[in-house]
Amino acid sequence: MDCNCVSDLLLPPVPALWTPGFAFPDWAYKPESSPGSRQIQLWHFILELLQKEEYQGVIAWQGDYGEFVIKDPDEVARLWGIRKCKPHMNYDKLSRALRYYYNKRILHKTKGKRFTYKFNFSKVVLVNYPILDMANSPFFLAQNHFNGGSATPDCSPEAIQSLFPRLPETGRGTSLFDRSSAAPGPEGDKLRLDTFPFLSSGAPCYTKPPSLLGPYPRNPPFDYPWGFNPYLPGAFSLNNCPKLPPGSLYPSQFYPNPLQSSLSQLPHPFSSLLPPGDAGAGERGQTGGTNGTAGGQPARLCLPPYPGGLMMGRTDLGNGATLGERERVEANPPSSGLSLGLGAVSLGAGTGAGQQSPSERRGGVKQDPESDSDLEITDLSDCSSDNENEHDFGIAKESGLVGRPQLVLDGKKGSLLPPISSLPPPVSPHPLKSLMPITPPPPSLPPSLSPSMALHDRHREAETLKMIHS
């Protein structure tokens, strides 16, 4: 075949934005010391294809967040074969490789949809932000079931966005790997952050209406100066992802970025991730070229649709919902589980992560050979707690969970609860708290209050009103 082993399709992975401080789990990144590690992994390849405009007809984001459809399996296989110098590659083999990811929870199959798979971005995101004390981030606290149930989990894009920095202008195209940096460093291949659209400032394809996005009502509605409202029906229909102007979806003054704070306080490698002058007030939206994609070839802003957020606590979807419906509610918000896993433990596959192989579901206790035990951060999956696997979020399943003091499973479906002792105080002094109100809190609430605190105060207000009325 025409395998010259030098695909112009995908650039060889070369370190870029990366600093030693950022670490991907093994499945995301193999150090140079590992033989063959220089070879692109299939999921990297898939992501790259997804990111490239020219392959929209071959593979494209579609449906739920992180979900993509291989429109031309043979072509994808062919491209993969070229990339890997496997002229006999075909979709059958490629799909086998994709299935290999199921256990690793990098991917899972969207059942009922042909050639449709779904990324579990959460892990990727999680491991990219180890420097964030997300465990104490209200956002991530809200992602979990142990938030006292008082605050609506904020899985809003704003909340997510607020946790991630915008990337400095790279202007080097959309390769998954940035090869333009100097010589390959010891860190080896590093995935570009802007591989994951929600990490950059490009407006993601949200699929959920604002009413589902956050604890606070949006009032008035946000204005989309570029004339596109991602919440409008059909806004992100198949292959219809609009090209959006660079810049954050929302004004930063509304969504102070805790990561910015974190990064700006760090020495160079991290602080450099922040675009200049982006420390505070909202300059976003019009500056252009700050989303890490402008300047080069047009980036595909057709991003994996935002999962929508408030699946958390959804425990009833397993019954009655059709398969398709269940798939639809499957989501792997990038946030998943951060609050529990970060820097503390491997949650072991984050069984809640969203996906399981059918055999796992059938067998119930299949031990994931790969597991995520090698991950430092695990996807507990989220606000959506996603998926069909909630019921499998059992203690027994992941033996690794047993005895881990950070986690307590209540033994019920989909509930993953930390021990009380691990819960933050009702009003956390954590600095991130002050950054979190996604929507400006009511005037009666000091902006420094965390959402949970705000709710607490609301409750007290209500109590007070009751007393007054009585």
Added chain:
DNA sequence: AGCGGAAACC
């Protein structure tokens, strides 16, 4: 179409 086991390959 999709799955996963098994073994081979690199």
Added chain:
DNA sequence: GGTTTCCGCT
């Protein structure tokens, strides 16, 4: 370890 290849099964 991450596939690739093959295969039987659903």
